[in-house]
Every structure is written in C-alpha cells, then in structure tokens.
Amino acid sequence: MGYFFSFFLGALLIFGGYIYLTREKPLSQEDFSKKVFLVDQIIQGQLYEMGIQKKKNIFLHQSSSRKAGGLTWKQSSLKVQVLPPRSFSSIEGDFRRSLSTLGKTVSIQSSKTTESLQLEIKVLNRVTHQLTFVPSTPSTLKAALRPKIAIVIDDLGGKDKISQELLRWDLPITLAILPFTPFSKTLAGEAHRQGKEVILHLPMEPRGYPQIRPGEGVLLKEMDEARLVRQLSKDIEAVPHVIGVSNHMGSRLMEDSEKMKIVFSELKRRGLFFLDSRTTPQTIGLQVAQSVGLKAMERSVFIDNSSTEEDIKQQLEQLIQLSLSKGKAIGIGHPHPSTLKYIKEMIPKMKEKGIEVVPLSEVME
Secondary structure: OOOHHHHHHHHHHHHHHHHHHHOOOOHHHHHHHHHHHHHHHHHHHHHOOOOOOHHHEEEEEEEEEEEEOOOOOOOOEEEEEOOOOOHHHHHHHHHHHHHHHOOEEEEEEEEOOOOOEEEEEEEEEEEEEEEEEOOOOOHHHHHHHHEEEEEEEEEEOOHHHHHHHHOOOOHHHOOEEEEOOOOHHHHHHHHOOOOOOOOEEEEEOOOOOOOOOOOOOOOOOOOOHHHHHHHHHHHHHHOOOOOOEEEOOOOHHOOOOOHHHHHHHHHHHOEEEEEEEEOOOOOOOOHHHHHOOOOEEOOOOEOOOOOOOOHHHHHHHHHHHHHHHHOEEEEEOOOOOHHHHHHHHHHHHHHHHEEEEEEEHHHOO
C-alpha cells in the first residue's frame, strides 16, 4: 500500500505540474486587444479569398462596445452573401483552420441550416465576432450586378407644364428644384406624394457674378460661416421633402474648399447627400465631401448642353456606355421638351441592354 500511495502521489504531482506549465496565462488588455485584432485580420483575409466585396456582398456590418472581467473590446457583427459555388461546410472549415493558428484562447462555435451559417468567434470565452452567411440566389445576384442609370432633371420649379409631364412618367426620375420659384413647394409636395425623389438645386456663386445671376437664395464666396449656414437653411426649407442637394451654377464657390466644408458639414448634419454638377473642372466637391464623411457623387453626363436631336442622343449613348463600363452613371438634363422627348425614346434601349433606371439615392456613395 505504501508503494502504491507513493506512486499515486507522484503521478498526481507530475500531472499537476504539467497542467500548471502548459496552461495559458491570463491575457492583459494589450495582449487581448492584439488577439482580437488578429482575429479580425484573419476574417478579412478569408472574406477576401472568398471574393466578398464590402459594398455588394456585406449587408450588415455593426460593432458595439463590450466590457467584462476587466477587458474591453469591440464586438463585430457581419451578414455576408455567399458567392457560388462556396458551400457552408467549406466556409466553416476554412475559418476553423485559419483561426486555430491563434491558439486555444480563440474558439469558434457554429450553427448551420439550409438557409444560413452562423459563426460565433470568442477570445478568452468572450464573443468578439458574429458572422452570418446566407446564400445568394440567382435573382438577387443578377439584380446586384445590373448596371444602373440615375436621371436628374435640373432647374425645376418655374415652368409647371414640363414638371407635370415628369410627374406623369412611370420612371424614377429625380427632380432637382430651385428654391423660391413659383412652383417649388407645390411641385416638391406632389413629387413626394407620387414617390419621386426630390433634391434641392442649390444656387451657388458662379464665375462672372454678379453679371451672371444664379437666382434667389444664392450662396456667395464672401459669406462667413454664419451667413452661409443661415442661407442654406432657408434654401432647404423653401423646398420640402428634399433628400439631397445639387449645385446650380457654382463654378466659383465649388472651387473654395473652406466654404464648401462649411456647406457640406451642414448637409451631413441634416442627413442629406450631394450631387456635384461639375460646373467647373477644378471642383473640389468629392474631396471635401469625403473629408467630412458626406455621401456624394459627380454627374457623369450633361444630357442637353446642346438642344439638337443628334447631340442629345449622343450624350445619352455616352451615359449608357458609362453605365455598362462602370456599373452606374448619372445623367443631368433640363426641362426642355426636346430633352424629355429623347430621354423617353432611349429608355427602351437602356432596358434592352439590361440597364436599370433608378432614383438618384441608389447610386450615391
């Protein structure tokens, strides 16, 4: 019995020593954050290998702050559309193999159905990432890949006859309405009731001002911040239901980054986007918009700089080609009978080429 007891005690000590030496030590906040960062990098790498594109295949990307046991971290949630021919089993296997390189402090749990795969990733038993994969159906994938064209009609609010024709169109044309015009409020209200998008066509100082006058409500280079914001607010209030803004003229103001930063910061605060009409080659619209985090795009084509049939059709052809090559394009036209006539004639050709005519908001970034 003595020999057996000594053997048992020795084995117990050896086993306890092995557990002590091989157990993973508690991670500090710094080490924990590094592990979470590495997990994030592996996830991004796996998604890249799968051909996942952030803007097309990731439908949800949220993060929230978490704190437990003296550690803080950002918990991320992703919902991803899986591109064929990847299966849920192969996706789970790839994630398990890649994450296993980080050691036992990182674990992964899965839940799988025919409709989705859910992966819950933990560092030190704390959930840091939640991934949901759903299959892409042929219809949703095809719709996502279809080229898009947004058509904006500028300078509205003055001639009611053209505006009424636009309202009768069974197309998602976007109406850009000037402030303080005879029909600006009634047109915006009617367009909104009919489900058409309305943006403010904002007068801005052009080169040649004051000989060239953009109209009432113009934003001027000489205005300080308070005056700019005050006038911008009045202009927005003059056209109800706007979801965005485009510049009317503005070849001088659109080159002034300081003034445009003031304007764009206010637009962002109000939850509006901006369409740069590109009335000057030196526009700084997109750069400044990006610096303040404002959604913004540039027009691709002016449809009717010339009012001749040949020129308008040529511009519409260019709009089609840009949409096919880049995936989306924005055309700006004006309330002229010839413009509306040739746009209507070209719509069937756009549809034949698989191009979808969409509201302006669908192509904004």
